[in-house]
Amino acid sequence: MKISVIGTGYVGLASACCLAELGHDVAGVDIDEKKIAMLKQGKSPIFEPGLEELLVRNLKSGRLSFTTDIEDALPGCQVLFCAVATPPNEDYTADLRAVFAVCESVARHTETDIVFVNKSTVPVGTGKECEERMGKVLKERGVKIHLPVISNPEFLREGTAVQDTLHPDRIIVGINGDTRARDAMEELYLPLTRIQHPIVFLSRESAEIVKYASNAFLAAKISFINMLSELCEKTGGNIRDVAKGMGLDDRIGTQFLHAGIGYGGSCFPKDVKALLAIGRKYHVPVPLIEATHAINDRQRQRFFAQLLDVLPKKATVGVWGLSFKPNTDDLREAPSVDLVRLLLKSGHRVRAFDPVAMDNARRTYPAGIDYVSSPLEAAEGVDAVILLTEWDVFRGIDLRETKKIMKGNDLFDGRNMYDPAEVEAAGLKYHGIGIGIGD
Numbered sequence: 001m002k003i004s005v006i007g008t009g010y011v012g013l014a015s016a017c018c019l020a021e022l023g024h025d026v027a028g029v030d031i032d033e034k035k036i037a038m039l040k041q042g043k044s045p046i047f048e049p050g051l052e053e054l055l056v057r058n059l060k061s062g063r064l065s066f067t068t069d070i071e072d073a074l075p076g077c078q079v080l081f082c083a084v085a086t087p088p089n090e091d092y093t094a095d096l097r098a099v100f101a102v103c104e105s106v107a108r109h110t111e112t113d114i115v116f117v118n119k120s121t122v123p124v125g126t127g128k129e130c131e132e133r134m135g136k137v138l139k140e141r142g143v144k145i146h147l148p149v150i151s152n153p154e155f156l157r158e159g160t161a162v163q164d165t166l167h168p169d170r171i172i173v174g175i176n177g178d179t180r181a182r183d184a185m186e187e188l189y190l191p192l193t194r195i196q197h198p199i200v201f202l203s204r205e206s207a208e209i210v211k212y213a214s215n216a217f218l219a220a221k222i223s224f225i226n227m228l229s230e231l232c233e234k235t236g237g238n239i240r241d242v243a244k245g246m247g248l249d250d251r252i253g254t255q256f257l258h259a260g261i262g263y264g265g266s267c268f269p270k271d272v273k274a275l276l277a278i279g280r281k282y283h284v285p286v287p288l289i290e291a292t293h294a295i296n297d298r299q300r301q302r303f304f305a306q307l308l309d310v311l312p313k314k315a316t317v318g319v320w321g322l323s324f325k326p327n328t329d330d331l332r333e334a335p336s337v338d339l340v341r342l343l344l345k346s347g348h349r350v351r352a353f354d355p356v357a358m359d360n361a362r363r364t365y366p367a368g369i370d371y372v373s374s375p376l377e378a379a380e381g382v383d384a385v386i387l388l389t390e391w392d393v394f395r396g397i398d399l400r401e402t403k404k405i406m407k408g409n410d411l412f413d414g415r416n417m418y419d420p421a422e423v424e425a426a427g428l429k430y431h432g433i434g435i436g437i438g439d
Ligand SMILES: NC(=O)c1ccc[n+]([C@@H]2O[C@H](COP(=O)([O-])OP(=O)(O)OC[C@H]3O[C@@H](n4cnc5c(N)ncnc54)[C@H](O)[C@@H]3O)[C@@H](O)[C@H]2O)c1
Pocket: 006, 007, 008, 009, 010, 011, 012, 029, 030, 031, 032, 035, 083, 084, 085, 086, 098, 101, 102, 119, 120, 121, 122, 154, 155, 156, 157, 158, 266, 267
């Protein structure tokens, strides 16, 4: 099929490359000229395992192309995916300007019928509004073109985007009765449904809600265990043991039950906020979501406060990991963003190491950070080290060597990754999350 993907960020690029890999003819469109220039040369602008390989292979095969001009991607296009960003506004609502710009531009320029698929995460009712906006443009043009808007939310995780796109747990498609759009989606996803990945058709509104509900549920699970981590600290419990004891119950499960510095990234914080705004808009109380958000904030601040408490004046802190999670270079809402700013504002210095996110950090963070080329270099001469991202390279770190080269001896484990006894045996003072002192 002939497909266009508008927005070639983490979601759009993975979708475009994987759809081409599945045999479709795909045009990727982005307004960012630098990104498109890189993509045309087979270079991925983002770090995502396995993605560049797919990009190069499908460019070579001629199934994948890129352009900055949406008009190039419309002739002959059967299905168009909108995968532009929907970041949070100050009032927590989703900023939908890019989505509306794309749908209006499609309506303004297409000469043929196209199924418009919202892959961006958008609040319930957005598909309807897109359809209305497109209808208005078509009416002004005086043309009879069929542009159904359907919802196909994305569930990929950064770091495993290729695997998740080629092997999704489920494909959610929200359509309000348009059989031609349904046929198109069935045909498009045939290479995946053929190998038993389920496609679930539901109403457009339900599909829009599923996306926020899924992310908010996972975020709530994280906040639940983080809430209990504070209780453990006060009562002598150990949150790792509590999580294990709970998670072995099949009904609960072990995933997303790991206490730490709180969730970050480009999705959980923004989608939790958006769901709060949706509740507010429709006058529906969402106290679980409010608590999820508040606990996450508290968890981050609590941990930072502990660090600031032990630091001498004008200290140097070694930061291990900058990205919001391993295997990505994405810094959006990463704990490091807040921490680095806080440390610099408090008069401290920062030495940081991350295996892939340092180029992004140099562009994003304030000046005054020493970027170094290894975890041990980040620990050299520092008063404290704080682990923020559980990259593999930090798992195998030599703690005794770390202690030798540090000036101070405090290790803050923001991901509850190290064995406290092992850290203490290396001569370091361990600061974890949710570990109380028992009787
Ligand atoms: N990143 C994730 O892990 C993830 C997972 C699931 C869903 N989502 C959702 O997918 C959407 C995209 O997220 P992302 O992380 O890929 O964002 P991103 O910021 O990485 O990419 C968005 C891209 O859209 C481009 N763009 C903006 N306006 C445009 C326009 N008018 N025409 C063409 N291109 C335009 C930008 O230049 C950018 O390259 C969001 O709604 C997000 O919530 C993201």
